[in-house]
Amino acid sequence: MPLPGGRGLLLGLAAAAAAVMAARLMGWWSPRAGFRLFIPEELARYRGGPGDPGLYLALLGRVYDVSSGRRHYEPGAHYSCFAGRDASRAFVTGDYSEAGLVDDVSDLSFSEMLTLQNWLSFYENNYEFAGRVIGRFYGEDGLPTPELTQVEAMITKGLEANKQELKEKQKFPPCNAEWSAARGGRFWCSQTSGGVSRDWTGVPRKLYKPGAKEPHCVCVRTTGPPSDQAPDNPTHRNHGDLDHPSLEEYAGCPPLAMTCSVPL
Template identity: 90%
Template sequence: MLRLGGRGLWLGLAVAAAAVMAARLMGWWGPRAAFRLFVPEELARYRGGPGDPGLYLALLGRVYDVSSGRRHYEPAAHYSGFAGRDASRAFVTGDYSEAGLVDDVSGLSFSEMLTLHTWLSFYEKNYVFVGRVIGRFYREDGLPTPELMQVEAMITKGLEANKQELKEKQKFPPCNAEWSSARGSRLWCSQESGGVSRDWIGVPRKLYKPGAKEPHCVCVRTTGPPSDHMPDSPPHRNRGDLDHPSLGEYTGCPPLAITCSFPL
């Protein structure tokens, strides 16, 4: 079982798991036609060696024919340890020892689960899906186990968090920053700062996030309505997001300056 802590987290995963199940029922993860079910011992025969019936690997219980990438997975190749088994954990940890080439993904973080999701997307796009492995992630009838449902729930929650983080970054792009022993530090905003292209520049502000030890510098829009302004909201003050409660000014920096310098 996945080692997850906190009642709130479990409730969140339960909701996400329900969404995953609903998605399955709606056909978003519809059944594959003509896929095989493998037991691990059978899959182990598919290592691409002389006399082997093929070259397969599995990820989160899904089996892919990687024969077209033989030079990466055949015996003695760099990733040969992945062939003929489900080594999901090693895709994240990089541990290619026998102890690390396992399908146990318990204890992995949300971001690590998203890494597995990225790898899964890679294999879906580049290789042929051929079946499922009976065991940790799929039952003998080919249906998902509770552990796979937990993994998919974590991936769903991680994708939602990434989406929210991207939305937040569009609202409060990170500042440009530099430091030198001669001039001290400088923070400034531009129309490309933080990798966010926009039609406004903004001014540096401290953004305080719940749980963060220190605030970080973001660029804040100074004109127009607040980002969360609704049509039926009271008239705005044409100050953009400057009045957001999680923001603070930098001491010694003019409130509307696009550059803040802090000499040594």
């Protein structure tokens, strides 16, 4: 059951993708004409076995007809445990026990909520929407409950955090790194290190983040104005981002070297 240029361009695509996903997410919660409401006991009959009326599963209260993927969900198949119920939590945790096959996602993290959003997109794009389950996420009127509204808010925040993370990754791309028990560590920068294509190479630096126990190696631009200043600002020192307060040089590494070795 598989899941489905330059700095300015990447940031623009990230922002557009976040906006599109957020808009689609809002649309998913909106009423649809003629949708069906299920109580959990009724949904439990849709496990795809002999005499069952169909093969359905639910995710975040939304019911999908997965008959076209019968080989994944029918009795005896690997994902048969998802059929006939809302087991939203297990889509993230991988806990296929009865205790784990539940719809309670209240303690999941932002990133885990984004995983659920990805699964929701998968089912929206690949299977037919069949209705909603009355319970945790939808009321007897078929409208979203406060708990579903909270899930939606967490997904939105997760999308915003991802956008911010991408923006920071463009500013401070991760270094290339290797480790040898005989020689220690080596960090170096290239125009594609960290999976970020750019028109500069940069030099390795330690980046300290609030709340992180250890710094991690990033590549830092060495010329031009800091990233938070306009290119035509006449007051900058032409140091790129080298003066950023959260950065630290590697001991024993020349300040403008593109490769740094950290001995044992």
